[in-house]
Amino acid sequence: GDSVTQMEGPVTLSEEAFLTINCTYTATGxxxxxxxxxxxxxxxxxxxxxxxADDKGSNxxxxxxxxxxxxxxHLEKGSxxxxxxxxxxxxxxxxxxxxxxxxxxxxxxxxP
Amino acid sequence: xxxxSQNPRHKITxxxxxxxxxxxxxxxxxxxxxYRQTLGQGPEFLTYFQNEAQLEKSRLLSDRFSAERPKxxxxxxxxxxxxxxDSAMYLCASSLxxxxxxxxxxxFGPGTRLTVL
Numbered sequence: 001g002d003s004v005t006q007m008e009g010p011v012t013l014s015e016e017a018f019l020t021i022n023c024t025y026t027a028t029g030x031x032x033x034x035x036x037x038x039x040x041x042x043x044x045x046x047x048x049x050x051x052x053a054d055d056k057g058s059n060x061x062x063x064x065x066x067x068x069x070x071x072x073x074h075l076e077k078g079s080x081x082x083x084x085x086x087x088x089x090x091x092x093x094x095x096x097x098x099x100x101x102x103x104x105x106x107x108x109x110x111x112p
Numbered sequence: 113x114x115x116x117s118q119n120p121r122h123k124i125t126x127x128x129x130x131x132x133x134x135x136x137x138x139x140x141x142x143x144x145x146x147y148r149q150t151l152g153q154g155p156e157f158l159t160y161f162q163n164e165a166q167l168e169k170s171r172l173l174s175d176r177f178s179a180e181r182p183k184x185x186x187x188x189x190x191x192x193x194x195x196x197x198d199s200a201m202y203l204c205a206s207s208l209x210x211x212x213x214x215x216x217x218x219x220f221g222p223g224t225r226l227t228v229l
Contacts, residue, residue, distance in 0.1 A: 043222040043223060044203070098207065099160055100145075100155070100157070101157070102154030104152065
């Protein structure tokens, strides 16, 4: 069945460092891909999405490109801030019912 | 309307008791999803509704679990005879699906954290 594998955490970076969180997927067909973020004590929020191959999703300085040839959707940010500390989930839109299939999440801590 | 709300935010119960959670989606959203999230894992799909119809149930949803969305607005998730393994965060999400667009953005509530003693 469809699945998502993402880089295990936790990841600890200094402020202004470059961030990459790897995400690969297995799916039949051509799913949409998402990154969700969960800040401490809050619900999941959509960070960015891409609906077809070669699409680039971007938001708040984060980017991810839908790579069909490598079945990947890696999350990147050029310069992280303390406020980016959160858990990041990669997800794909699975099946006709539209439910999301999530990876296990990667906890990011950014130190000043 | 400020988003998806869930009540209660926390529930502690003893094994064998029944619990019920409520989710109020964004008002115009026709799809409502329930997910379960355990510590260190991503959310796992449980079931979803299109308006008042429950269209899909995951194999994770045992017979002790039942969900309703009687008027196509709020939804309830009931767990009967709770077990310690039911301890988790229960998340609700809603989306507006129109035409052929299946993967519209899902908006998540803050979740209900269940602890079964």
